[in-house]
Amino acid sequence: MTTTAPKPTVLFVCVHNAGRSQVAAAFLRELGGDQVEVRSAGSEPANQLNPTAAEAMAEMGIDITDQQPKVLTPDTVKTSDVVITMGCGDACPIFPGKRYEDWTLDDPAGQGLEAVRIIRDDIRARIETLLTSLSISSASGHDAPPEGTTHD
Template sequence: MADKPSVLFVCVHNAGRSQMAAGWLTHLAGDRIEARSAGSAPADQVNPVAIEAMHEIGIDITAAQPKVLTVDAVEASDVVITMGCGDACPIFPGKRYEDWKLDDPAGQDIEAVRKIRDDIRSRVEQPLGELLPD
């Protein structure tokens, strides 16, 4: 069987947006797509409000840990989706990159984080359809 496609979500702290995106992709695609996330300057822990917002819709990201972005992670991914990490993300020829303009959930209340969570879901559905055959 061919390797399954993989998507790497990257933000600065790997504590909110990228963790929620990876959670959504895993939830929506199951094991058909590998979802990874990393940060250019990872935080100590995942944002508790992001965990709460995902928990409300039945997605558990409590086990997720912020990870540092590595060249290997980028090279091993089919699609790299950045969320405000700017020039910190290494660029490789032949990789597909997208940059999502999303508010950072850090320091925001649950209402604001719910909006970000729902925005991420609609964005995750697009690469999902492109990476999976019908």
Template sequence: MSPSVLFVCVHNAGRSQMAAGWLQHLAGDRVDVLSAGSEPAGSVNPVAVEAMAEVGIDITGRQPRLLDPDDVRASDVVVTMGCGDACPFFPGTRYEDWELDDPAGLDLAAVRPIRDEIRARVETLVADLLG
């Protein structure tokens, strides 16, 4: 059975969507990938979409979704990115909190370093999960 990773940020429109895109790109079907937000936006941040497209990852078809406690319960790893206490805690689940700037309202030049930091963290996560 593949490990499951849930990425959570407030709006599920930028950081968590980029992280999910990276994980799917780097791990393929070896990891189950979910993302959600405590207060989901109406759509994915277009600058995040553009930043990911620059590296060949298409996240245009994604839709922000509300965090479901069942997703947290079913995940082996929950990565939070600024969602604070909104993420439910279940004993036995591995949690990581990644402090990353929110790309909301930023231009492409400012989002690129966030995208690249997320990639580095996802690469470490993949090595740990599948290494």
């Protein structure tokens, strides 16, 4: 009988947990499959998901409309292996032994679909890099953005 290392738990945190962190979590769930546990939360969660972020993800064949913004708790951070913040400042508690990354990303709130597509594609590229750093191979066939979108 072989034992495998426990799958890593990744937490995405932004202020409202309605756009960036939800998009990142969706890409990691889609591309990481069952090789990773994915969480997202916000320091000041919004009442609902950003509909433009949901539309941009739907273009990639990923439905996030069932996701709800969740409040960030110290326990959620404590029980995660990797914590990725996206513009939440000092709201995220720091615990020793965790891997922290801060991704500087524009907030999709109030932006049009074209701008949100750019943010979405940036997040996807970062997720692919994260998967590589966690030694996780992509589990999805979503290899290219739809026509009309660009990668920088």
